[in-house]
Each structure stands twice: as structure tokens, then as C-alpha cells.
Amino acid sequence: MKLFFFVVLNLFPLLSVAQTFQILRKPIPCSSFEIMVDLLQNEHKEKLIWQSKSSTGTTIIFMMNEQKGNWTIVETNGEMACALAEGENKENIKLPVKPLTS
Numbered sequence: 001m002k003l004f005f006f007v008v009l010n011l012f013p014l015l016s017v018a019q020t021f022q023i024l025r026k027p028i029p030c031s032s033f034e035i036m037v038d039l040l041q042n043e044h045k046e047k048l049i050w051q052s053k054s055s056t057g058t059t060i061i062f063m064m065n066e067q068k069g070n071w072t073i074v075e076t077n078g079e080m081a082c083a084l085a086e087g088e089n090k091e092n093i094k095l096p097v098k099p100l101t102s
Contacts, residue, residue, distance in 0.1 A: 008098035
């Protein structure tokens, strides 16, 4: 019986943590890499600020128009590119990061 309670008490925190994540589905605009970069550079006047390889082997790119503050995060495999997030009115923050409020 002690073993049962030991197992239950040690698994309970894992179960509660596992339930905090959800798989969300949202529409993500994708196109060829060339079209995406052309759109961001020429229409939105965004420049490459940062890029790095992801753990899955894709490249994550952060582009921004520093004058207007609009930005885009793109994930690409070199052929296709998807805009994962975009925004405007950049805000320089210091760590620790706190959630932004509307």
C-alpha cells in the first residue's frame, strides 16, 4: 500500500504539468522562401535582424522595420517559408520577461 501512495504522489505533479500544454491550430501564411523574403523586404521594408537553426533543422528568422517597428518571425527549410508571428510597435524589454497586457 505504501508503494501505491508513493507512485501516485510522485506521478501527480507530472500529470498536472502535462495538462498545461495544448496543441493549437492556427492559420499560418506560407509561400516559397523567395516570395516571403521579397514581400517582407520590399513591401514591409523589414531587414534581417537575427537568424538561427532550430532544433528540428529549420532556420528561424527575425526581420524588422526599425523605423516603423513592425516585425515578422519566419521559419524556413530553405524552400518554403512560413510567417509564424508578426506584430508592430516593438517594445524593448529587459529580463525577466513578463507577459504583455492589452
